[in-house]
Amino acid sequence: MIAAVVPAAGMSTRMGRPKLVLEVGGQPLIARVVAALRGGGADAVVVVAPPPGQEGGPRLADLAREAGAIVEVLAAASPDMRATIERGLLVLARLDPSPIGVLIAPADSVGLYARLVAEVVARFRRDPSRIVVPERDGRRGHPLALPWREALAITALPPGVGVNALLEARSAIVDRLQVDAPGLDADLDTPEDYRRWVGGEA
Numbered sequence: 001m002i003a004a005v006v007p008a009a010g011m012s013t014r015m016g017r018p019k020l021v022l023e024v025g026g027q028p029l030i031a032r033v034v035a036a037l038r039g040g041g042a043d044a045v046v047v048v049a050p051p052p053g054q055e056g057g058p059r060l061a062d063l064a065r066e067a068g069a070i071v072e073v074l075a076a077a078s079p080d081m082r083a084t085i086e087r088g089l090l091v092l093a094r095l096d097p098s099p100i101g102v103l104i105a106p107a108d109s110v111g112l113y114a115r116l117v118a119e120v121v122a123r124f125r126r127d128p129s130r131i132v133v134p135e136r137d138g139r140r141g142h143p144l145a146l147p148w149r150e151a152l153a154i155t156a157l158p159p160g161v162g163v164n165a166l167l168e169a170r171s172a173i174v175d176r177l178q179v180d181a182p183g184l185d186a187d188l189d190t191p192e193d194y195r196r197w198v199g200g201e202a
Contacts, residue, residue: 002121003099004042004143005088006033006069008060008107009050009078014189018056020107021063022188024197029188030060033105033112034067037143040117042103044095045069046088051076081106082162086155093152100128102151104163105143110197111183112142120145123177131167131174134184141184 008030012019020030027035030047037045047064050057051074061071072091078084085104092099101124105112116134124132124145132145144163150170157165167174188194 001043001097001099002041002101003044003092004037004103004105005085006045006047006105006107007081007084008047009074009084015191018060019188021056021059022194024110028063029110030107031063031067033107033109034064034069036112036114036117037103037105038068039114041121046091047071048084048088049073089151099148102146102148103143106187108187109142110188111181111186116179116181117143119179120177123175131170132177133174134177134179136179136181136184139185
């Protein structure tokens with residue numbers, strides 16, 4: 001089984017409103033990301049949602065469930081994305097069977113498409129002992145694909161250190177997959193980002 005973790009507990013501070021429930025290409029962004037992961041080969045998708053008291057939190061959780069995700073709702077705000085990812089990994093650890101690999105994609109990965117996910121999954125399945133990182137023109141994007149053992153190693157990283165440190169430490173087993181995906185590293189952080197996507201770039 002290949003599973004996915006979508007950290008979706010951010011505050012959307014720069015956007016000024018809950019960005020993951022905004023519509024892009026005719027569907028809410030969180031549903032778009034879940035659909036891309038499932039359509040590209042993820043057997044299970046865990047969305048880690050913000051606490052119910054956070055603006056937009058309950059709506060986000062509902063949309064993720066409707067899109068077919070397993071939703072883990074936090075009781076309190078997450079300190080950072082790594083902590084949110086770790087919470088998703090705890091959910092995956094309870095699944096039977098455990099996944100052989102884990103895809104990680106931030107919830108605002110607006111340039112994520114099923115075709116891209118499928119390319120990453122196909123490369124990972126060739127050698128499930130390696131980490132797959134999609135790239136275009138020297139820029140890294142998502143989803144990352146990690147062997148289950150390497151995904152669990154995220155929890156052992158030093159405090160304050162993110163997933164990038166794991167990629168650096170495991171550089172010998174990183175496969176850099178060159179893909180033709182113009183929106184590979186795109187995300188939605190600001191109102192200007194959103195206007196670009198809804199204005200015809202989605």
